[in-house]
Each structure stands twice: as structure tokens, then as C-alpha cells.
């Protein structure tokens with residue numbers, strides 16, 4: 181397995197959009213410049229996104245091909261997005277157990293944009309959706 185990470189481009193978007201639908205991820209305002217993709221050779225095996233709001237940056241849309249899960253690809257994507265992101269990064273997720281070991285903590289107080297996102301997706305998410313934050317070490 182030889183994995184590479186790169187910025188997404190327009191031709192990646194149909195596959196990303198299809199998987200976002202299949203994995204029930206955030207479909208709002210999908211712009212290629214917000215995404216990174218992980219490839220194994222020519223094959224896209226995963227993707228993720230940093231979505232900027234006026235008051236916050238959200239890490240999201242982390243998806244890995246079914247047959248390539250539990251191989252560390254999701255962690256690779258999250259770590260790279262953290263590296264690229266600002267000092268505080270937010271997520272809205274129904275998988276807190278996945279993101280906690282990656283350094284995210286449940287937050288009671290979230291920026292307005294993240295609060296609105298939680299409200300918009302409450303009925304759409306597969307389970308209870310929570311806001312979490314990651315603070316880069318200083």
C-alpha cells in the first residue's frame with residue numbers, strides 16, 4: 181500500500197459527492213478546494229474536508245472506501261486536515277468514539293455556525309450528533 185495525499189480537484193468531485201451521499205455525510209456547499217483526497221496508486225480510497233465559516237473551521241466529510249477501512253486511512257486524513265487547519269478545529273459528528281482518540285473533545289459551548297449546523301443536521305444524522313473541538317498544542 182503506497183498512499184499519497186493531495187488537494188482535491190474538480191474531476192474528483194463526482195466520486196466524492198457519490199460517497200458523501202452513500203456515507204450520509206455533510207452535502208452542503210461542496211467545493212473541491214476544501215477537500216483532500218488519499219490515493220493508493222490511481223484509486224481514491226478516502227477524502228476529507230476543512231470547511232470554513234466566518235467564526236470557525238470545521239473538519240468533516242471524512243470518508244474511506246468500505247473495503248479500505250481499519251487500515252489507518254481515516255486517521256491519516258484527520259491528521260493531515262489538523263496539520264493544515266487553524267489552532268482550533270471543530271467537528272460535528274455522530275461518531276465521538278472515533279474522534280476522541282484522535283484528540284477531539286466534546287464541547288458544551290460551540291461557535292454560532294457550529295450550533296446552527298448541529299441544529300440543521302439533528303434529524304438527518306444517523307445518531308446523536310455532537311460538537312467537538314481540537315486545540316493544537318501551543
Ligand SMILES: CC(C)(COP(=O)(O)OP(=O)(O)OC[C@H]1O[C@@H](n2cnc3c(N)ncnc32)[C@H](O)[C@@H]1OP(=O)(O)O)[C@@H](O)C(=O)NCCC(=O)NCCS
Nearest residue numbers: 203240241242243244249250251252253254255256277278
Ligand atoms: C469513520 C471512518 C472515516 C474511519 O476510517 P478508517 O480508515 O476505518 O479509520 P482508521 O483506520 O484510521 O481508524 C483509526 C482508529 O479508529 C478506530 N475506529 C475506526 N472506525 C471506528 C468507528 N466507527 N468508531 C470508533 N472507532 C473506530 C479504529 O479501530 C482505529 O483504532 P486503532 O488505532 O486503535 O486501531 C470510516 O469508517 C468511514 O468512512 N465511515 C463512513 C463515513 C463517516 O461516518 N465519517 C465520519 C463522520 S465525519
